[in-house]
Amino acid sequence: MTKIVVVTSGKGGVGKTTTSASFATGLAMRGLKTCVIDFDVGLRNLDLIMGVERRVVYDLINVVNDEIKLTQALIKDKQLDKLYILAASQTRDKDALKQEGVERVLEELKAMEFDYIVCDSPAGIETGALMAMHYADEALVVTNPEVSSVRDSDRILGMLSSKTKRAIEGGEPIKEHLLITRYNPNRVEGGQMLSLDDIHDILRTPLIGVIPESESVLQASNQGTPAIHLAETDVAEAYKDVVARFLGEDKPMRFTEAVKPSWFKRVFGGK
Amino acid sequence: MGFLNFFLGEKKSSASVAKERLQLILAHERNGRSASPDYLPQLQRELVAVISKYVAINPDDIKVHMERQGDLEVLEVKIELPEPGGR
Numbered sequence: 001m002t003k004i005v006v007v008t009s010g011k012g013g014v015g016k017t018t019t020s021a022s023f024a025t026g027l028a029m030r031g032l033k034t035c036v037i038d039f040d041v042g043l044r045n046l047d048l049i050m051g052v053e054r055r056v057v058y059d060l061i062n063v064v065n066d067e068i069k070l071t072q073a074l075i076k077d078k079q080l081d082k083l084y085i086l087a088a089s090q091t092r093d094k095d096a097l098k099q100e101g102v103e104r105v106l107e108e109l110k111a112m113e114f115d116y117i118v119c120d121s122p123a124g125i126e127t128g129a130l131m132a133m134h135y136a137d138e139a140l141v142v143t144n145p146e147v148s149s150v151r152d153s154d155r156i157l158g159m160l161s162s163k164t165k166r167a168i169e170g171g172e173p174i175k176e177h178l179l180i181t182r183y184n185p186n187r188v189e190g191g192q193m194l195s196l197d198d199i200h201d202i203l204r205t206p207l208i209g210v211i212p213e214s215e216s217v218l219q220a221s222n223q224g225t226p227a228i229h230l231a232e233t234d235v236a237e238a239y240k241d242v243v244a245r246f247l248g249e250d251k252p253m254r255f256t257e258a259v260k261p262s263w264f265k266r267v268f269g270g271k
Numbered sequence: 272m273g274f275l276n277f278f279l280g281e282k283k284s285s286a287s288v289a290k291e292r293l294q295l296i297l298a299h300e301r302n303g304r305s306a307s308p309d310y311l312p313q314l315q316r317e318l319v320a321v322i323s324k325y326v327a328i329n330p331d332d333i334k335v336h337m338e339r340q341g342d343l344e345v346l347e348v349k350i351e352l353p354e355p356g357g358r
Contacts, residue, residue, distance in 0.1 A: 147289050154297050158304050191284025198290045202297060204342075 010152030012123030051224025064101030
């Protein structure tokens with residue numbers, strides 16, 4: 001049974017594409033057949049982060065418009081034979097994404113027996129973002145510990161529970177997971193950054209992981225290697241934990257050490 | 272650190288200011304999203320039609336209102352019946 005997972009956030013630059021790349025790679029590392037789709041039509045970047053930019057010939061829009069076969073557009077990862085990438089179009093605009101076409105592509109992927117389809121949503125709340133979330137079974141909502149990102153995530157959570165197929169048809173709601181990225185425990189301890197508990201209190205969505213702020217994310221994107229491949233880095237370990245928790249394993253949170261709620265409460269007084 | 276905290280103690284950290292601001296604005300925005308779903312006017316018209324079968328009421332005597340209390344959504348329907356002498 002194929003599961004569709006959308007990686008979304010509302011706000012741009014919080015780490016959706018970084019997360020999509022590492023999450024999809026992590027699933028494939030577990031031996032699960034995974035396809036990651038870039039829904040950011042006109043501003044594609046997943047190909048760069050995955051390091052396949054020179055192998056893109058056809059894209060999502062070509063398939064949606066029935067110009068080519070899906071298999072012609074799927075790019076197979078060089079390292080993991082269970083991982084496929086479907087790039088966004090660089091030349092068309094977002095309105096080229098038609099709902100029937102997207103549904104057909106997803107159905108074809110299901111027929112190819114993919115375990116997971118990861119949809120990398122564009123920023124914003126327009127067509128591209130709505131298409132990326134429409135058919136989702138689960139959602140990773142990527143949030144930075146910063147006011148505008150938290151507010152936009154709240155908006156996106158509202159849309160997941162009202163504008164998606166599951167919401168409209170009244171089925172079981174989309175399973176939502178909160179992923180906090182660019183987290184800096186030292187700044188949290190100094191009272192300069194919203195803590196995990198603060199963000200969780202506000203958004204009331206189960207936390208699936210915390211990715212620490214780290215230089216290795218830039219290093220990874222410079223090389224076109226998903227961050228989860230960078231051996232012995234906190235970011236790679238944190239993403240592996242996210243994948244493990246997503247698959248139902250019990251993993252305590254890591255790289256959040258400097259957060260001590262009791263100390264926090266003493267200084268800022270309650271709540 | 273303790274010494275510093277003594278002087279900064281009165282002042283709120285910027286993170287707690289951020290949290291308070293977010294809680295306020297989001298409570299407001301969530302209300303805006305769910306305060307009046309699209310179906311409320313339709314529901315009101317149909318309620319008037321049903322109740323009018325049994326009691327003569329004025330359409331304005333029915334008030335339908337949606338409210339959010341924490342995690343609960345409360346649908347409030349207020350129906351004012353005409354005074355018995357009126358009939």
